[in-house]
Amino acid sequence: MSSHLVDECAAPPKNCFRLVVLGTARVGKTAIVSRFLFNQYDDQYTPTIEDFHRKMYRIRGEVYRLDILDTSGVHPFPAMRRLSFLTGDLFILVYSVDNYESYMEVMRLREQILESKASCKTRTAAPPMIIAGNKADRPESEREVLYDEVAKWVSTVKKCAFLETSAKKNGNINELFQTLFELAKLPPEMSPSLHRRVSIGDQAWEAAKKGISFYPRGKQDDNPLGVVSPHARRPSLRSDLIEAEAKAEQEQRRAEKPSIPKISSALSPYRSQYRSCTWMSLLRQAFQGLVRPAGGQVCRLQVQHRCYNAPAAGHVQVDMNSDTGVATVRLNRPPVNSLNLDVLTELSIALEKLETDRSCRAMVLASAVPGIFSAGLDIMEMYKSTPERCVAFWRALQDAWLNLYGSRLITMAAIEGHSPAGGCLLAMSCDYRVMADGKFQIGLNETRLGIVAPFWFTDVMLCTIGHRETEKALQLGAMYSAQQALSIGLVDKVVPADQVMSTVQTELKSWLQIPDAARVITKTSMRKQVLDRLSSQKEKDAQFFADFILRESVQKSLGAYIASLQKRKS
Numbered sequence: 232m233s234s235h236l237v238d239e240c241a242a243p244p245k246n247c248f249r250l251v252v253l254g255t256a257r258v259g260k261t262a263i264v265s266r267f268l269f270n271q272y273d274d275q276y277t278p279t280i281e282d283f284h285r286k287m288y289r290i291r292g293e294v295y296r297l298d299i300l301d302t303s304g305v306h307p308f309p310a311m312r313r314l315s316f317l318t319g320d321l322f323i324l325v326y327s328v329d330n331y332e333s334y335m336e337v338m339r340l341r342e343q344i345l346e347s348k349a350s351c352k353t354r355t356a357a358p359p360m361i362i363a364g365n366k367a368d369r370p371e372s373e374r375e376v377l378y379d380e381v382a383k384w385v386s387t388v389k390k391c392a393f394l395e396t397s398a399k400k401n402g403n404i405n406e407l408f409q410t411l412f413e414l415a416k417l418p419p420e421m422s423p424s425l426h427r428r429v430s431i432g433d434q435a436w437e438a439a440k441k442g443i444s445f446y447p448r449g450k451q452d453d454n455p456l457g458v459v460s461p462h463a464r465r466p467s468l469r470s471d472l473i474e475a476e477a478k479a480e481q482e483q484r485r486a487e488k489p490s491i492p493k494i495s496s497a498l499s500p501y502r503s504q505y506r507s508c509t510w511m512s513l514l515r516q517a518f519q520g521l522v523r524p525a526g527g528q529v530c531r532l533q534v535q536h537r538c539y540n541a542p543a544a545g546h547v548q549v550d551m552n553s554d555t556g557v558a559t560v561r562l563n564r565p566p567v568n569s570l571n572l573d574v575l576t577e578l579s580i581a582l583e584k585l586e587t588d589r590s591c592r593a594m595v596l597a598s599a600v601p602g603i604f605s606a607g608l609d610i611m612e613m614y615k616s617t618p619e620r621c622v623a624f625w626r627a628l629q630d631a632w633l634n635l636y637g638s639r640l641i642t643m644a645a646i647e648g649h650s651p652a653g654g655c656l657l658a659m660s661c662d663y664r665v666m667a668d669g670k671f672q673i674g675l676n677e678t679r680l681g682i683v684a685p686f687w688f689t690d691v692m693l694c695t696i697g698h699r700e701t702e703k704a705l706q707l708g709a710m711y712s713a714q715q716a717l718s719i720g721l722v723d724k725v726v727p728a729d730q731v732m733s734t735v736q737t738e739l740k741s742w743l744q745i746p747d748a749a750r751v752i753t754k755t756s757m758r759k760q761v762l763d764r765l766s767s768q769k770e771k772d773a774q775f776f777a778d779f780i781l782r783e784s785v786q787k788s789l790g791a792y793i794a795s796l797q798k799r800k801s
């Protein structure tokens with residue numbers, strides 16, 4: 232490696248770290264990051280959705296990479312938030328000294344991070360964290376959080392430090408990062424005052440990436456330097472996972488755990504349990520701590536790299552047309568797009584990303600599998616499962632639905648095939664539905680499986696087709712043809728299968744003419760009550776689902792239904 236090369240790719244995994252900055256809105260998270268990276272302060276407040284920065288260092292001949300995730304203070308995106316907990320190596324939790332509630336949120340955040348890390352069996356439990364009591368420049372009369380109270384609390388928790396800061400006056404910002412880096416055993420030179428900041432233009436950066444020195448010819452400079460990448464883009468979920476797994480492997484090696492089973496043999500039993508699961512999805516579940524490999528041991532990760540390098544699972548394909556601002560999201564889990572934990576997690580994250588993409592105004596939900604919109608929830612997730620997995624699965628469904636039903640985007644369902652149960656829920660949660668004429672069916676058929684549609688499925692159907700039709704539809708577990716669905720208002724338009732997409736595009740044109748703000752306010756006010764009903768009792772609902780679905784009588788019905796599906800086929 233050239234000693235002058237500061238290349239994003241040149242940092243070995245052991246030298247790559249992700250710092251996540253969390254806290255409620257308006258506590259100064261972005262201001263702290265901005266001080267650290269650019270020594271700048273902006274008095275204007277612009278709410279952050281999620282900003283990603285990358286700083287590269289060359290320290291004592293080695294290249295280091297620090298990724299910074301500056302998160303949203305309001306958190307309408309739980310999947311992204313959970314991912315930030317899981318992928319963070321070190322954390323800054325920020326509160327404002329003039330806002331006691333923001334301090335309470337910091338205490339909650341710490342618990343949530345530890346919970347997430349603990350649920351991920353391959354990671355160590357307590358990552359290094361620092362608590363920043365920001366806006367310490369505020370007059371004492373406005374102070375709501377006492378220094379001593381926080382210091383006392385922090386003294387009782389592991390791997391945690393505390394400082395009061397002022398991003399505005401640049402008070403203790405350098406010390407904040409220095410203390411955190413020390414706690415995390417990172418090179419002290421990563422602190423702002425201990426390296427030379429290199430301001431680098433795009434061209435110079437490109438030169439550096441090609442290995443061309445950006446120092447004057449012949450001049451040697453071994454002093455530590457740091458450069459903010461001008462092209463930083465948040466890595467994809469897949470890259471996040473690859474990196475997190477690589478890290479876990481390192482931690483594992485460091486801990487010198489003996490006799491680690493090979494992942495291929497360790498996970499084999501699960502391939503029959505989770506039909507048509509890809510290695511990628513198994514790995515993801517293992518990573519989430521939901522699948523315990525054989526013998527309950529942690530898997531070897533070298534093999535996982537090979538698996539990740541195989542073609543991406545891609546259960547949810549997103550195609551963003553930046554000219555029109557319309558994204559097409561296609562479910563892609565043959566044979567029937569049944570929704571398992573993996574698909575739901577991918578869907579949630581895809582929706583959250585579109586939600587934060589300012590250029591995106593509309594989304595078409597469709598299928599990449601011919602003849603199927605979605606067969607609803609993966610019945611195998613509910614059959615002979617464990618309480619923990621049931622809860623995780625249900626949470627993923629809740630998140631995906633909250634993201635879809637509560638989306639600011641214009642959402643349209645292109646139903647080019649069968650759409651039972653959970654598939655019908657997804658379609659009903661869009662603003663408009665176009666269905667293919669012919670043999671395909673749609674409806675909430677839960678009672679036919681011996682299960683009961685949850686209250687929020689019912690709420691959405693009530694809002695779509697009214698009380699009387701819902702009552703009939705739900706009791707009978709009715710499945711409707713496209714024409715029948717049209718007659719009760721379950722879909723908005725029925726066209727020949729090959730015209731579904733073009734009809735959606737035509738309909739979208741009139742929706743796109745409406746100013747977004749007015750449309751979004753109207754949509755929100757219409758949907759808020761239904762969204763709030765689930766949001767206020769998510770955990771209770773997840774627990775209730777697990778208890779209900781694992782009842783012996785319900786399991787028996789599900790078993791019989793699965794057998795009937797297989798019999799019908801033969």
Ligand SMILES: CCCCC/C=C\C/C=C\C=C\CC(=O)SCCNC(=O)CCNC(=O)[C@H](O)C(C)(C)COP(=O)(O)OP(=O)(O)OC[C@H]1O[C@@H](n2cnc3c(N)ncnc32)[C@H](O)[C@@H]1OP(=O)(O)O
Nearest residue numbers: 569606607608609610611649651652653683685776779796
């Ligand atoms: C007051 C108390 C409230 C408590 C609330 C608690 C609980 C409520 C819980 C749950 C709510 C659940 C909602 C759901 O979504 S349940 C899922 C319901 N889905 C279905 O019933 C669909 C069943 N499938 C079909 O009807 C057909 O497959 C379909 C018409 C979709 C397609 O037919 P096609 O002929 O093309 O394909 P098949 O040969 O039938 O299927 C291929 C293959 O796929 C398997 N499969 C089908 N659907 C599912 C599924 N949903 N999950 C898992 N696997 C599925 C099928 O068995 C075939 O497998 P194989 O034989 O090839 O191995």
